[in-house]
Amino acid sequence: MSTAVSVRMPEDLIRELDSVAKTTERSRSFHIQKALEIYLEDQADLQIALDRLHDASDPIISIDEMRDQLNV
DSSP, rough: OOOOOOOOOHHHHHHHHHHHHHHHOOOOHHHHHHEEEEEEEHHHHHHHHHHHTTOSSSSSOOOOHHHHHHOO
């Protein structure tokens, strides 16, 4: 199931989107959906990284310690 969503975007962004859509023979909706999926994945990854950064129980190790652990 899909739901229609209306957004306002700058004209230059729409022109770029239309150019990519024409070149790839895909719809605007396809490209917007794919871009949003990638953005949301990146945001989830960022949140995980921030959570780990602020987790006092997650130890910080030096690059040398990491190499030793990885046997590099």
